[in-house]
Amino acid sequence: MRLSDRARDLPESGIRKFFELAEARDDVISLGVGEPDFSAPWAARTAAIDSLERGKTSYTSNRGMAALRERIAAHHERYDQSYDPAEEILVTTGASEAVDLAFRALVDPGDTVAVHEPTYISYGPGIELAGGEPLTVPTRAEDDFALTRESLEAAGAAEADLLVLCYPNNPTGATMTEEEYAEVAAFCRDEDLRVIADEIYSALTYGAEHASIATQPGMRERTVVVNGFSKAYAMTGLRLGYALGPSEAIDAMNRIHQYTMLSAPTTPQYAAIEALDRCDDEVAEMVDEYNRRRRLVVSRFNEMGLDTFEPGGAFYAFPDCGGDDEAFAEELLEAQGVAVVPGSVFGEGGEGHLRVSYATSMRELKEATDRIATFVEGRR
């Protein structure tokens, strides 16, 4: 069948290759997984089951259940983010849909959209599908992969129409402080950039509270914040996210959403209400466990001589492998049966690094880091 040029031009994700290599073996310890190893809190799961038993299988409002939007609004007060549940919140099928809708609602054909890299792999293709042109803004290891005004200027982002932010970051685990955001926000105001801020990992920060560009002066009206339940509540497969933003942006996104998705799935919305009402303690326990693993992994990589900065969020460490990251990852898988993802898969600035997910048990992390240490020793 003849395909659209758009579909033909869409590249295969670089992660696919490593997935296939890892799947071909059955003795692999994978540190390549981009989702929690926990299951959703039981209370949230039972709420979903209960909703099914009560026959709650109809569509919800396009924007999502009002009861859920009210809870999302209340939940975001903890980040000093204040949004009207009636007008400024849209519940979506995963945060991925919210990102896609934001591109479609905010990008005109030919618009330039600045994206810092390394970062999550779906923004570039999403921008192109919306007719925009991605502009890469490399972040630097010496800045611990935070975005700086200097990087934005050097990449020519002043000419861009829109900026995509993803902090806490996949794949680096980097976070941004209020001070770092102040600098980026000033750039966005000076150069009149709007922002899509993917904050899906906001609940998973260690030590410092999550900061958001949307709370910087003059930024709320030019920012769409994307978040969801996948990472904080270990609900990846339930596909539930949301967008927060000025009513005109949310309204435009909802107009697209009502034709393309109609509404987010109903069952997870019941799970999400329960998650927001009752599962804070379980999230805190998961964060504590991720934090212990994070410290162990970072310290072990530094001990084996692979420089690793201390990531402030998400569940990834981003060690410097000192050379060709793809070759390192392939040889490591071959020699020791440990899967990691080469940093270059996540764009410019990722080369020479590895994405190591610590969303796996402490026992496996110890075994995997022992094997990596043996591998590194053998290469010397």
Next chain:
Amino acid sequence: MDAEREVLDVLARNAREDIDDIAAQTGLDADAVADAIDALEADNVVHGYQAVVDWDRVDEGKIRAIAEINVELDRETGYEQVADQIAKFPAVDALHLVSGDYDFAVEVLGETMEDVSRFISEQVAPMPEVTQTVTHYIMDTYKDGGIRFEDGDDDDRLSVSP
């Protein structure tokens, strides 16, 4: 969180963690971890380290029971004194004073069901303060010490994902 509490959180999950790994997980140095463990032991916060065992999987395993015990106290005898007497028996694995319909919940570990019933009827029931005992044999254990007893891991996530 203070150092002792951080170390305790790690030990409570896995008492076999070695000091270097606890140090790595908590961000403390190894000496500070060792000091924290010494202090936890000296202050009787940590009373010991044991394995969480699924006795049903051991040939010639053990029988476990929970006994509810009611007691009658008098001017000279309080719960502490009775508890002290009951706790002395090696068959008593755990002993708790509880609220509700009875006074003590006693977890008993024995080689056979007969051992356990003889212990309750011949050692515990005759104590002068004990007025009633009800013994529940544990038929199966699904979770203990916070650990779910089940086979292997059922991680069905994709091995590599974005």
